[in-house]
Amino acid sequence: MKTVIAENLVKTYDKGKVRALDGLNLDVEEGTVLSVLGPNGAGKTTVVRILTTLLRPDSGNAQVAGIDVVNNPEKVREVIGLSGQYAAVDEILTGYDNLVMFGELYHLGKKQAVVRANELLERFSLTEAAKRPIKTYSGGMRRRLDLAASLIVKPKVLFLDEPTTGLDPRGRQEMWGVIQELVKGGVTLLLTTQYLEEADQLADDIAVIDTGKVIARGTSDALKKQVGGERLEVVVEQQHVAKTMEIVSAVSGHKAGLDEGLRLITAPVSTGSVALFEVLKSLDSAGIHALDVGLKRPSLDDVFLALTGHTAEVKIEEKEVKK
Amino acid sequence: MRALNDIYIITRRQLLLLSRVPEVLIFSTIQPVMFVLLFRYVFGGSIDTGQPGGYVQLLMPGIFVQTVAFTLAGTASGLAEDMKKGLIDRFRSLPISQSALVIGRTLGDSLLNIVVLAVMGIAGYVVGWRPSSGIGNIALGFLFLLFFGYALSWVGVLVGLSASDARVVQNVSFIVTFPLTFLSNAFAPTTGMPRALQYFAEWNPVSTMVAACRELFGLENQFGATAGSFPSEHPLVTSLFYMVVIMVIFVPLSLRKYRNYAE
Ligand SMILES: Nc1ncnc2c1ncn2[C@@H]1O[C@H](COP(=O)(O)OP(=O)(O)OP(=O)(O)O)[C@@H](O)[C@H]1O
Ligand SMILES: [Mg+2]
Numbered sequence: 001m002k003t004v005i006a007e008n009l010v011k012t013y014d015k016g017k018v019r020a021l022d023g024l025n026l027d028v029e030e031g032t033v034l035s036v037l038g039p040n041g042a043g044k045t046t047v048v049r050i051l052t053t054l055l056r057p058d059s060g061n062a063q064v065a066g067i068d069v070v071n072n073p074e075k076v077r078e079v080i081g082l083s084g085q086y087a088a089v090d091e092i093l094t095g096y097d098n099l100v101m102f103g104e105l106y107h108l109g110k111k112q113a114v115v116r117a118n119e120l121l122e123r124f125s126l127t128e129a130a131k132r133p134i135k136t137y138s139g140g141m142r143r144r145l146d147l148a149a150s151l152i153v154k155p156k157v158l159f160l161d162e163p164t165t166g167l168d169p170r171g172r173q174e175m176w177g178v179i180q181e182l183v184k185g186g187v188t189l190l191l192t193t194q195y196l197e198e199a200d201q202l203a204d205d206i207a208v209i210d211t212g213k214v215i216a217r218g219t220s221d222a223l224k225k226q227v228g229g230e231r232l233e234v235v236v237e238q239q240h241v242a243k244t245m246e247i248v249s250a251v252s253g254h255k256a257g258l259d260e261g262l263r264l265i266t267a268p269v270s271t272g273s274v275a276l277f278e279v280l281k282s283l284d285s286a287g288i289h290a291l292d293v294g295l296k297r298p299s300l301d302d303v304f305l306a307l308t309g310h311t312a313e314v315k316i317e318e319k320e321v322k323k
Numbered sequence: 324m325r326a327l328n329d330i331y332i333i334t335r336r337q338l339l340l341l342s343r344v345p346e347v348l349i350f351s352t353i354q355p356v357m358f359v360l361l362f363r364y365v366f367g368g369s370i371d372t373g374q375p376g377g378y379v380q381l382l383m384p385g386i387f388v389q390t391v392a393f394t395l396a397g398t399a400s401g402l403a404e405d406m407k408k409g410l411i412d413r414f415r416s417l418p419i420s421q422s423a424l425v426i427g428r429t430l431g432d433s434l435l436n437i438v439v440l441a442v443m444g445i446a447g448y449v450v451g452w453r454p455s456s457g458i459g460n461i462a463l464g465f466l467f468l469l470f471f472g473y474a475l476s477w478v479g480v481l482v483g484l485s486a487s488d489a490r491v492v493q494n495v496s497f498i499v500t501f502p503l504t505f506l507s508n509a510f511a512p513t514t515g516m517p518r519a520l521q522y523f524a525e526w527n528p529v530s531t532m533v534a535a536c537r538e539l540f541g542l543e544n545q546f547g548a549t550a551g552s553f554p555s556e557h558p559l560v561t562s563l564f565y566m567v568v569i570m571v572i573f574v575p576l577s578l579r580k581y582r583n584y585a586e
Contacts, residue, residue, distance in 0.1 A: 078418040089408075
């Protein structure tokens, strides 16, 4: 069953001058994670805001858990959780106060709201900071608290808009852990991200969007296949480069390429780890010690480049120049 | 019932916010108290009122009204803050009554006014303000002031939701409230103003409010009338009318703005 469906969504801002969504189609299967991947300004926040009833589309329609978001927003709000792009919590209040207040707004009653707040603080490792105002929290703690606030009543569908933007690598890892836990619990999740790696880590399914349209859709693996298969990569000492190229070419069946500066030898392979093992064995009997060896799958950066003809990063620069 | 509960929780949030930043409360009371002292002792001596008890009797209603008029700015900047932090998005995505956030905010700001008015009343008493109309009328006067603040708070909702930036909100509110409070009978007789301004001052809701409060606190409204006009003859009715008009216009406008604020 599809828990989220968006059909032909169009949304313009500034009296039609900015076309944020341009006929966007999406769906999320129940109990799965869809990552909406796109550069700045692609329309990620706009989709999330439409699906969470905060914004009305100009045209097209959307359903969440079978409920129409335009005609029946009150019902939709009862089944969703939202953690927006910027952590939306009261800075001055403590983490505990925030969660209790949201619990009461979900009509849990004071007692239940307190119990739930403490549970969530514990679960997101915020118990120690519970009685401190949010303004003393780190970016990662804020994000976690914001996420906690969207989970007070277990939502059927959770929307996370760029949950790790602005976090340092450690904060990002923590957030990923938290999200993976949630997913195990069976929630249907739509998350947006600019990080290709993040989509790869968290999502069952990826929708790549650019200028308000989905330009590719599929599993991370399928998207990567679209761009090309795996590559074998070996780094060796300078004196072994020539011999290693021979070995790799033989195993691959294609002529190996060389990056001279890095002494990196690469070749496409179709047999994955078998090819890797063969190369290691041959290197070993030739008495060559590889400094680095591995199978590399194309990154989602490569995917973006192949799909749009530009990388996500270049796109951002262009946008900023225009502004 | 659920809606009432939602409003109650948001109003409480407002008070919780206040209790966590007592500076807000302190500064919202210091400023009007400062005004009381400044006007009482700096201008008080040079304005001949002919009233028993002197200038301070006329001044206090003026300062009360000015203070509640600034509720507009308080509500507006509070909402602009919430909007900036994305809090409004969060509230709007909750299964709660959609107007609860706005109504709760206006009620919270009115509760703050109760405290501020009480402190000012005490400060006024200390410097010689003696309302002489009996407890019932005095209470009615304060109720009037609270209502006026509440009505203006709804204008503040619209200003807060319309502005793009919290600083803009401050400036806009200032530009709206300052001329209104000074082009009035609040601090000096309107009879000294140029003719055109006198008309404005007479019909200005701040003036009618001040006149109404003076009446309720047991004073003759000597600053008002330029030509026995309706508002200066009937300040209570006129003020009530203004409040109703403000609410009738701004409550629906503000609620609509809130529902579509991102469009
Ligand atoms: N309120 C608004 N008024 C005018 N234009 C807007 C508004 N909100 C978004 N836009 C424009 O619509 C387009 C899509 O914006 P959106 O916020 O959905 O992008 P995004 O993918 O979330 O970007 P980011 O990664 O920067 O968060 C952008 O070009 C943006 O400038
Ligand atoms: Mg965004």
